[in-house]
Amino acid sequence: MNETPKPNSFRAGPDEDGRFGIFGGRFVAETLMPLILDLQGEWEKAKNDPAFQAELADLGTHYIGRPSPLYFAERLTEHLGGAKIYFKREELNHTGSHKINNCIGQILLAKRMGKTRIIAETGAGQHGVASATVAARFGFPCVVYMGATDVERQAPNVFRMKLLGAEVIPVTAGNGTLKDAMNEALRDWVTNVEDTYYLIGTAAGPHPYPELVRDFQSVIGKEAREQILEAEGRLPDMVIAAVGGGSNAIGIFHPFLDDAGVQIVGVEAGGRGLQGVEHCASITAGAPGVLHGNRTYLLQDHDGQILEGHSVSAGLDYPGIGPEHSWLHDIGRAEYVPIMDHEALDAFQVLTRLEGIIPALEPSHALAEVIKRAPKMRKDQIIVMNLSGRGDKDIFTVAKILGMDM
Amino acid sequence: MTVRMDKRFAAVKAEGRPALVTYFMGGDPDFDTSLGIMKALPGAGSDIIELGMPFSDPMADGPAVQMAGQRALKSGQTLSKTLDLAAKFRETDNDTPIVMMGYYNPIYVYGVDKFLDDAIAAGIDGLIVVDLPPEMDDELCIPALAKGINFIRLATPTTDDKRLPTVLKNTSGFVYYVSMNGITGSALPDPSLIAGAVKRIKGHTDLPVCVGFGVKTADHAKAIGASADGVVVGTAIVQQIAGSLTKDGKAGPDTVASVVTLVRGLATGVRAARLVAAE
Ligand SMILES: Cc1ncc(COP(=O)(O)O)c(C=O)c1O
Numbered sequence: 001m002n003e004t005p006k007p008n009s010f011r012a013g014p015d016e017d018g019r020f021g022i023f024g025g026r027f028v029a030e031t032l033m034p035l036i037l038d039l040q041g042e043w044e045k046a047k048n049d050p051a052f053q054a055e056l057a058d059l060g061t062h063y064i065g066r067p068s069p070l071y072f073a074e075r076l077t078e079h080l081g082g083a084k085i086y087f088k089r090e091e092l093n094h095t096g097s098h099k100i101n102n103c104i105g106q107i108l109l110a111k112r113m114g115k116t117r118i119i120a121e122t123g124a125g126q127h128g129v130a131s132a133t134v135a136a137r138f139g140f141p142c143v144v145y146m147g148a149t150d151v152e153r154q155a156p157n158v159f160r161m162k163l164l165g166a167e168v169i170p171v172t173a174g175n176g177t178l179k180d181a182m183n184e185a186l187r188d189w190v191t192n193v194e195d196t197y198y199l200i201g202t203a204a205g206p207h208p209y210p211e212l213v214r215d216f217q218s219v220i221g222k223e224a225r226e227q228i229l230e231a232e233g234r235l236p237d238m239v240i241a242a243v244g245g246g247s248n249a250i251g252i253f254h255p256f257l258d259d260a261g262v263q264i265v266g267v268e269a270g271g272r273g274l275q276g277v278e279h280c281a282s283i284t285a286g287a288p289g290v291l292h293g294n295r296t297y298l299l300q301d302h303d304g305q306i307l308e309g310h311s312v313s314a315g316l317d318y319p320g321i322g323p324e325h326s327w328l329h330d331i332g333r334a335e336y337v338p339i340m341d342h343e344a345l346d347a348f349q350v351l352t353r354l355e356g357i358i359p360a361l362e363p364s365h366a367l368a369e370v371i372k373r374a375p376k377m378r379k380d381q382i383i384v385m386n387l388s389g390r391g392d393k394d395i396f397t398v399a400k401i402l403g404m405d406m
Numbered sequence: 407m408t409v410r411m412d413k414r415f416a417a418v419k420a421e422g423r424p425a426l427v428t429y430f431m432g433g434d435p436d437f438d439t440s441l442g443i444m445k446a447l448p449g450a451g452s453d454i455i456e457l458g459m460p461f462s463d464p465m466a467d468g469p470a471v472q473m474a475g476q477r478a479l480k481s482g483q484t485l486s487k488t489l490d491l492a493a494k495f496r497e498t499d500n501d502t503p504i505v506m507m508g509y510y511n512p513i514y515v516y517g518v519d520k521f522l523d524d525a526i527a528a529g530i531d532g533l534i535v536v537d538l539p540p541e542m543d544d545e546l547c548i549p550a551l552a553k554g555i556n557f558i559r560l561a562t563p564t565t566d567d568k569r570l571p572t573v574l575k576n577t578s579g580f581v582y583y584v585s586m587n588g589i590t591g592s593a594l595p596d597p598s599l600i601a602g603a604v605k606r607i608k609g610h611t612d613l614p615v616c617v618g619f620g621v622k623t624a625d626h627a628k629a630i631g632a633s634a635d636g637v638v639v640g641t642a643i644v645q646q647i648a649g650s651l652t653k654d655g656k657a658g659p660d661t662v663a664s665v666v667t668l669v670r671g672l673a674t675g676v677r678a679a680r681l682v683a684a685e
Contacts, residue, residue, distance in 0.1 A: 017541065027510060027537040029466045031562040031587050034569060173472065179463065186465045191588040193564055290511045290537065291463060303484040304515030305462040 010257035010333050013324065018207020018294075020327035026206045028293045031190045040208040042113050047215070052108060059104050060219065063137070064094050066101075068220075070227035070384070075354045083237065083377035085370060087387040088224045088252060091359065097389030098220060098248040099130035099201060105216035107134040110197035117192065118142040120199045121185040123150055123178035123244065124315030124362065125157025126389055127201030132166035142166040145184040148176035150314045157393050175308040178244075178318040182292055202245025203322035206293030210322050217251025224384055225255050232382060238263040238373070241386035242366040243336065244280075244315045246322030248388035257333060265373075266325060267365045269311035270338030278310040282321040283329050283336040296323045312341040312397065313361035315389075343368040345401060348391065360389035361397070411454075411503040411531045411556055411579050415614045415635065418453055424631035426451055426676045427616055428669055429507065429640030431458035431474035432491050433483025434647060439657040440478070443647070443665050444495050448502045450666045451673020455495075456534070456638065459488050459508030466536045468591030474644045477655060485512045485521070489528045496529035505532040505558060505579070510546065518546055522553045532556030532579040540572050547576050560584050561607055570610045580614040580636060581607055585621075591641040594620030594630075601633035624675030631679030639672055 013020040026036060046052040060066040069092065073085045090098040110118060118140045122128030128144040135142035144161055148170040151158050161168050174180040182205075189198045203213040221239075228236055239256050241249035243266040256262045271279030279285065282297040289298040291306055299307040299319035311317040328334035344361055347368035351359050359367060363386065370385050377383070391398070399406050418425045428447050433440050447455055460475035460483050467475075492504050506525065513521050513535065525533070533555060538546055540559070547557040556579030564587060565573050574581065583603060586595045604615050617630050618638025627637045646668045650661040 026539065026541050028539060029536050029562075030539050030560045030573065031466075031564050031584065033539045033541065034564045034566070174462075183463050183465050187468075187589050190466060191592070193587045287515075290509075290514055292465070293537075295514075298511075300511070300515065302515070303486075304512035305460075305479060306511070 006331065010328070011254060013327065014207060014211055018211070020324045021330060022288070023296050023323035023326040024207055024210060024294050026293065027290050027295065028206045029190060031193060035193055036206050036208065038113065039109070042109055043208050043212050046109060046112060052112070055108060056105060064100050064104060065092065066219065067223040067227070068092050070224055070231065072231070073355055076351065077374070079354055080371060080374040082374040082379065083381040083383045084379070085374055086228065086236070086382065086384045088220060088384060090220060090248065090386060090388045091357070091390035095126070095130045095133050096392065097126040097130070097360065098217060098251060098386070099127040100133065101219055101251070102201065102213050102216040102247060103127070103130040103134040103199060105212070106199045107138050107140070110140070110199070111138060113197065115195060115197035116140065117196045118199050119145070119185050119188050119196055120201060121145045121178065121181040122201060123147070123181070123317055124313065124360070125150065125154040125161065125393060126315060126360070128166070128168070129157050129160045129164070131199050131201070132161040132164035135166060136164045143188065144168050145171055145181040145188070147178060147181045148172045150177055153397050154314050154393055155396065177308065177314070179306065179308070186292070202247040203250045203324060204245040204292060204294060204296065204320060210294065210324055213247050214250045214254055214324060217247050218254045220248065220251040220386060221253060221255035224252055228382065228384060235259050235262055236382040236384040237261070237377070238265060238383045240265045240267065240366050240369055240383060242267045242316060242362045242388060243321060243325060244318050244362060245320070246325045248386050250322060250324055252386040253334065264328070264334035265369060266334055266336040267369045268336055268338050269313060269316035269365060270340040271310040271312070272341060274338060277307050279338065280309040280311045280316055280318060281338040282319060283326065284338050286319070288326065291320055294323045296320050296326045297329070312344060312401070313365065315360070315362040316365065337369060339365040339368040345398065347371055348398060357387070358391035358395070359387055360391045361394045363388045410501060414453055414501070414503050415580070422680050424634055424676050424679050425453040425616065425636035426627065426673050427454040427456055427618070427636050427638040428452040428643055429456035429458060429638060430643050430647065431460055431471065431478050432488035433460060433478030433481055434474040434644070435477045435651055435655060435657050435661070436481040437483065437487060437491065439661055441491055441494055442662045444491060445498065446662055446666050447669060448499060450669035452669055454503045454505065454636065456505050456507045456640065457488060457492060459485055459506055459512060461509040461512060464509060466589055468589040468641065470591045470641045470644045470648065473648065485516050489524050492530055493528040500529070503531040504529060505534055506530055507534040508536070510535050510537050513546065518549055522550055522555060525555060526553060530555060532558050534558045534560065534582060536560065540575065543576055551576060551578065558582055563587050563603065567606070570607065574611050577613065580616050581611060582638065583607060583615055583617045583634070585617055585619045588619065590619055592620055594622070594626055597629040597632070600630060604633045624671045627672045627675030628679045631676045637676055643668060
């Protein structure tokens with residue numbers, strides 16, 4: 001009888017110490033503690049401040065372009081011959097992904113706190129671009145840390161950030177991916193505590209980041225829930241999203257968590273397969289540990305050293321996952337499955353040809369799972385998938401892998 | 407709390423000088439060389455040893471300590487081997503306090519209870535775990551104190567008077583004052599600012615206050631030691647090791663000797679500290 005009792009609501013977390021069950025928390029150096037306590041205090045106030053919420057909503061409408069459409073993918077549905085497939089079109093947002101939802105929210109917090117400099121980490125460069133964008137819009141200098149490997153494979157986004165006035169600092173430590181960029185951003189923050197706001201790009205890190213990023217991204221799920229009720233008169237049977245750090249996924253999942261009939265599926269990067277270390281499936285193949293301020297599932301060895309992982313998609317190339325996902329997995333409310341590089345690439349092409357939408361490689365992972373599941377479902381069942389970003393940034397990577405001339 | 411730690415601070419105080427606390431990374435560049443370094447430290451004038459536990463993602467460390475950790479991990483160092491290092495050292499030295507310093511994840515994965523038992527068996531006197539602030543005391547601090555191991559906390563320039571009592575509440579052994587907002591290996595700030603901070607902390611606690619981050623030379627040690635109960639040197643030692651290695655990163659012919667030379671100089675610095683203060 002060791003099973004944890006199911007909570008009354010799956011949407012009440014985290015507790016005041018930032019815990020989702022055993023996950024989350026505040027595992028940071030003392031230098032940063034006063035800062036994250038300040039941020040928490042400011043967030044509590046902003047959350048309940050109608051003026052803050054009004055500004056957020058106004059920028060959502062006029063700057064981001066919200067609400068994003070919920071689109072019935074008719075030809076894909078027909079092609080797969082099963083459940084009806086809807087896309088939540090986050091790729092139509094300003095800057096081309098869901099990342100901007102969080103950046104607009106956090107830059108307003110930075111402004112409230114009187115900070116004058118923004119730092120961010122980025123993997124695919126989508127968060128870096130979104131950060132550079134809001135920094136330009138609000139007149140902040142912005143430094144983006146990006147792994148050297150990612151600088152190379154996401155070159156178009158590096159150029160966009162520079163155009164927007166951000167300084168992009170390549171990080172050569174480790175494999176030069178998102179984890180290393182995050183370490184370097186934390187080092188910058190510890191050094192520049194007085195004036196600097198750390199704009200974390202995913203629903204991970206020390207409390208209150210996982211909570212506030214989730215809250216800013218939950219607009220995705222709130223809209224999707226209303227839109228599907230409007231379109232179909234009922235809730236979907238399944239909601240699917242790709243999981244890197246987990247922000248687009250928790251954003252669409254959270255408003256559905258207490259709808260018992262809605263199955264929740266997170267898709268991790270299976271890379272080249274789960275046997276070795278060439279994947280980023282933290283939940284499927286990792287173990288609980290502590291990194292970057294929170295306890296969560298991590299790719300690590302028996303000595304607690306963090307492993308580097310691999311994914312064709314820079315945005316999923318992270319050895320951890322947001323703590324709320326770890327909790328949702330442990331209590332069984334959500335299911336997490338891996339999708340291999342090649343399956344994501346196939347899905348990328350299917351969508352391009354059938355629907356005329358070039359998806360980013362991150363949501364292509366979610367799409368690959370949809371392609372597996374939809375045919376096994378009844379035609380009156382409904383899947384909502386978060387199409388978190390557009391694929392313009394990935395065309396060079398895809399061309400190289402498919403051996404196509406540009 | 408542990409006898410070794412209190413005795414050592416009392417002895418140093420009786421000599422009218424601050425303690426020299428030396429940090430190196432366990433297993434850098436390999437187990438045997440690093441054991442050689444550890445054994446040589448007390449003779450060179452180190453009063454307390456900080457034994458670094460390598461971690462793949464040292465978020466509060468600069469490049470020198472990061473690379474030391476990478477070298478150690480590459481040579482096969484693990485937490486269990488770092489405990490072995492301490493145990494081997496204890497075979498010939500039962501007086502010098504050993505403080506293990508690092509990040510939480512390897513300890514968490516090892517298992518907190520097992521780690522504490524093994525640390526006691528290896529003769530460890532204290533722990534510094536960078537990513538465990540007071541808000542996380544239930545994880546390791548409380549269990550460590552219950553078993554008689556010191557939990558040494560970092561206080562920083564951002565730890566204001568309002569927060570200091572929280573930070574000091576479960577701290578034992580000594581307080582480690584981080585001289586600046588930043589990572590290890592940064593430049594040393596103005597010693598008079600540091601003296602002010604040490605005084606501020608001493609207004610809240612009777613524990614010895616040691617200062618680290620940025621101390622690299624005998625002159626630094628002398629200047630900081632004028633106000634602090636101890637001076638911590640890390641990056642300079644780690645860089646000395648790095649500079650002594652062969653091209654392929656293996657131990658050089660005088661890796662141990664070059665550390666000894668550096669530490670001797672630093673020891674002269676701390677011994678001169680109070681003479682200056684008295685002037
Ligand atoms: C389009 C897109 N989707 C998903 C992700 C993964 O991040 P998260 O799991 O936080 O949504 C990224 C990250 O860069 C991205 O660019």
